[in-house]
Amino acid sequence: MNRIFMFLAVVSAVILTSCGSSVRIYTDLEDTAPFESYKTYTFLDFTDGNKKTITGMELERIRVAFAREMEKALGVDVIACDSPETVVRKADILITATYATEPIVKGERLNEGLHISGMGADDTLKAELDVNAIRRMDKIVIDSDKCLTIGEIALPMKMGAIGPENIHGKIGEVVIGTKPGRECPEEITLFESDGTHIQSASVAWLTYKKVKEAGLGVDISKLASFFINP
Secondary structure, three states: OOOHHHOOOOOOOOOOEEOOOOOHHHHHHHOOOEEEEEEEEEEEOOOOOHHOOOHHHHHHHHHHHHHHHHHHHHHEEEEEEHHHHHHHHHHHHHEEEEOHHHHHHOOOHOOOOOOEOOOOOOOOOOOOEHHHHHHHHOOOOOHHHHHHOHHHHHHHHHHHHOOHHHHHEEEEHHHOOOOOOOOOOOOEEEEOOOOOOHHHHHHHHHHHHHHHHOOOOOOOOOOOOOOOOO
């Protein structure tokens, strides 16, 4: 999913950052390539579960160990941070993958030229970006109309901070070129995803191909009673 930021991020971006749990960050890293484009990767392992069950010193040890592991895997400097503020201020590209219901990304901390791929907020109660951050976006790109019901988009709309005219378009339109992506280096851009279904679709297609190659499975294309998300 996060390769999508290639259409919305500054071409010369050198610092990639993430906020989220180590597990979700790791899957983002696997999906975000090529890392040769970046000099530094900065992350924050920031989940309510970790804060409740792990002491501060132990959590810091886990962060540092994870950073060293990722340095070996990616071949770039990996820096573990202890606050959302530090991560955001360092970012050229920011991936948010948390379960936050209170915003952790504040509008006053956003740098010019920043791109954010927001994937953690996926229902009406979740918001990783505050209203000011959403208001500052030069382009907001969504992956489906469901994104308009997600807390971090729906609340700014309800408050009048943004309107339908501030939604630049859907990511498919940007990818195929019917809507422009980034148009100048100073733009602050957001890709608002309502989850990880792009990755899920990729995994499903790979699974389907492997099953077909192995001569397994049952063809259900003619079963009228079979639906996915009817």
